[in-house]
Amino acid sequence: MRWIVAGLIALALAGCAANVVTDYNHAAVFGHYATWAFAEDAGEGTFVSLDGSRVQRAVERELNRKAMRQVPADEADLLVNWQIVEEERLEQTGVGLGFGFGSGHFGWGVAAPPPVREVHEGKLVVELVDTDTRQVVWRAASRRYLRESQSPETRSKLIDEVVSEMFSKYPPGLD
Template sequence: MKLVKLILVALLITSCGTVVNYDYEKSTNFNDYKSYNYFAEMKTGMSELDTKRLMRTMDAKLKTMGLTRSDNPDFYIDIISQDIQSRNNSNVGVEVGGGGGHVGGGISVGVPIGGNKRTRELAIEFVDDNKTGMFWQAISESRYNPNATPEKREEKFKAIVEKMFSSYPPKSK
């Protein structure tokens, strides 16, 4: 019984994590890119404060990776996000069964726990206007609390950025 509880807790913890998908142009020489900047007119889909938090977090991470923010960059970064609200659906099931001369039945009702969940899909795109266009992209989906404190939001962005950039630059095969 303890093992079942442990497995359920592990599944719950891993199901709430951030999921990240990556894609990139395989002909890209990532060593050519040393400086970046953000597109001037980004429509991030987030509040101005969240956009600033995310950009500060990305700047700090990219600096540790040897990239510098520049007015004359090698590539530009675009940030796109959208909030997704998923509803928990309850359901009702009716069962009838029998065997050995006995007939039985039952009704089950699914009750949603935790209410509606909100997730945010966040896309980070690296674009080289002079060469290949978009050459790298990471898309994450994670739970999101619109009423979180500024500190919690910043913490969440740090975790997302860390995970998104864990596979940059891609390893050549």
């Protein structure tokens, strides 16, 4: 019974974990920002260019919801810079095998670890840069990842969800 309760608590806590982490400059007056444009180098270095258009559409949609107007870069209050940061990690697949023998308080064992494979993922990072000071005033990073194996529909849905969650925390201090 304890295991069931512990499992339910773990699931509940996992469901409460934020999928997005944000940071911002406390000195910035976010009420003064009304216009925006994509930075000239926004999205450079992303590993899949098709995702770039998905990110841009999602950012445009969210900033329009905030009643911010897109203008040419030389007229903007904020520049939007974003990138998909490629990360590699090792993932265990399957189970390890082992055997052992012995008696009493003494024994021997041999085990083989589970197979490991390298996984390439992309983490979305969006930054808003004040055009006057040329400093980042707001930053959001996703804890959910794009994977090479995801379908275009899954990638698009994930990007929409992540960008929506990012901008639900903009401007800061309203949540």
